[in-house]
Amino acid sequence: MNCYFCDACHYCFTAEQLPDRCPDCGKQMLQGHPAVRIATEAEITDYRRIQMELNEEELRTAEKEATDYESHSYISHGTDLRQSHVRL
Ligand SMILES: [Zn+2]
Numbered sequence: 023m024n025c026y027f028c029d030a031c032h033y034c035f036t037a038e039q040l041p042d043r044c045p046d047c048g049k050q051m052l053q054g055h056p057a058v059r060i061a062t063e064a065e066i067t068d069y070r071r072i073q074m075e076l077n078e079e080e081l082r083t084a085e086k087e088a089t090d091y092e093s094h095s096y097i098s099h100g101t102d103l104r105q106s107h108v109r110l
Contacts, residue, residue, distance in 0.1 A: 025069055027061035034061055034069040 023036050028044035030052045035045060041058060043050040049057035061069065 025061035025066045026058050027065050028058050029055070030057040034065055034072075 023038065024040075025034060025036055026040060027034050028046060028049065030044060030049040031047040033044060033046035037045075040060070042056075044058050047057075051057055
C-alpha cells in the first residue's frame with residue numbers, strides 16, 4: 023500500500039498502485055505532469071496525522087453515542103420500573 027498525492031486538489035490517499043487519475047478530482051494531468059504522484063515523506067506524515075485525528079473524532083463520536091445509549095437504556099429501565107410498579 024503506497025501513499026499518493028494529487029497536485030491538482032492536494033488530495034492524499036493510499037492505493038496498491040499509482041492510478042492514472044485522481045480518485046477525488048479526476049485530473050490526469052497538471053501543467054504537463056501527471057496530477058497524481060507518490061507522496062513525499064512530509065505528506066505521508068501529514069496524511070497519517072489527519073487519519074489519526076479523524077479516528078480520534080470517530081472514537082469521540084462513538085463514545086458519545088455509547089453515552090447516549092446508556093442514558094437511553096437508563097430511561098427505558100426507569101419506564102420498566104414504573105410499568106412493574108403499575109402492574110403490582
Ligand atoms: Zn485531485
